[in-house]
Amino acid sequence: MACNFHHLTQTIRLSFPPLHNFKVSDAFTNKSLITTFPVRFSVHSSAKLTTSIRSLRVDTASISYRSSCTFTWDDVFRVSQPEYSPDDSSDLRGYFEKIKICNRGSEMQSEFFPFIIEDQVAGYTHNRFASHLRKYDDVFIYSGNNGGRFGSHVKLNSKLKTADERTRVVGEVIKCLAEEELIPDIQNELYPVASTFGSPIFFSLDRAAAPYFGIKAYAVPLNGYVEKDGQKFLWIGKRSQVKSTYPGMLDILAGGGLPHGIACGENIIKECEEEAGIPRSISNRARPVGAVSYTDINGFSYKRDVIFCYDLKLPEDFVPMNQGNCIKA
Template sequence: MDQRLDEYLARQPRFDASGLTRLHVLDEPVGWLEPQIGRFLQAFSPSFVHNGPQLVVTSSIEEVESLFGRAALAMRAAGLIHGWRNEPYTCFALDASGAPDLNRPLFKLERGAFRRFGLTSRAVHVNGYAADRRLWTGRRSPNKAIDPNRLDNLAAGGIAAGEVPDVCVIRELWEEAGVPVELARRVCASTTSRSTRNEPDGIHDEVLYNYDLLLPGDFTPRNTDGEVAGFTLMDVDTVLGRLGEFTDDAGLVTATFLRRQGWA
């Protein structure tokens, strides 16, 4: 086992709930709010009610999606939300383990607002590798709202409302790395990870659906949506030495892959 891998995993950011308020929607604990966000929401609408350590939404299931949409727009206008994407995510109720219960969707909301409400999002990440144990890594565009210029997996992206991981991963492989559908269908689901941490723009809480894809030697990734600046094929030693340059989520996925494959 390579000590660099253990040291990197030990440095992974941790979630600290100190000073945060639990957000309850339709009697379900779904998010985390910083103090100033809780105050903003209470001033925005009487439907946000402070109840001890909780902020409770009193709206009905028919009203809650509209309420959150309007609140998010108000937060954007106030400069509290950046990187608006015009792409909805689904907020699900959480099961006993704290994971999204996909059978209990609660409401849809602009993905750029999820961190401010501390809601649990979902994403796919693909470890693209060659037969000689080298990994394809992408470098995020300098224009990305989150983690510009950081290293990333071959492909990664959020799961939109109404989308399932196995469909999302095919879409992301084409958009981010130009992987044709016939090749993308060879992708193998591997593990699921959870990445939760405090960020300047709220709480990042994301379930990561991890996939592996063995790429032929004559394939070179090419970005098609402008979100990736370029790709590099790295050997394991180089990846281990540069784990700190990856986004937190991609670094976790990559480290888990190396350990699972027995390469480090």
């Protein structure tokens, strides 16, 4: 987390996006060093946190992007120096590079079949992953391209009528696929499967399996900031090294996936308490500021994610406390 040692000065009029792709160098993996040399992102007092992309102005021209697209502590300290002066403050190449990374694999879309439930497209499965589902023909039915409107597709067996029955039966298949190491890191957290957000739920699926069925998944990230001396300072988290995704990288203050049976606002309050020790009396002031969607294809995984972004102004003297094993520092 951050204190008040260094800060980056940017002029930005957009809700701060998650920083999953910014990698912390190995030299700062020790927690005590993170505590000693914290970082804040400072926003000029004239800036407002809005969702207008047209108003975005980020100084990124001189930030070095290595072949792995990492952003190290050396970069952090360099751009925080008073003498740092980008060639062109309106240059958005770095910003769009991150968008490009989040939308990789579009050329592989033709390798995926629609996943059909009740005659609606609920997701997409890779053609080779679908071949592993054929042996569970009492649950999944494969149909070749017979001229129908879906073409080749995988369909949930229509004999499975209720959401509870589907959740139980599909869950058993997911466990088998995990034992075959086709789906990693079963998380025992259920995501709702629906054709669109807010639509009736077909069934619930383990979070780890969601991208292998290409379902729409949702999350609620929160950016926490304080105002001091006319400036806004953004708290930055560092992900735990034991996380299965993006270990050791910089992150938002709090947030997580949107599981079945909980509303966005209530989930933000829960995540704030679990990950940063923010009490409900403060977290219930969080404001929804927009949504970001992306499509990321990698191997058999087809992530079609939507994140509902929140901003939270924190008391100036508030210090987040690590909770659990999501955030290290």
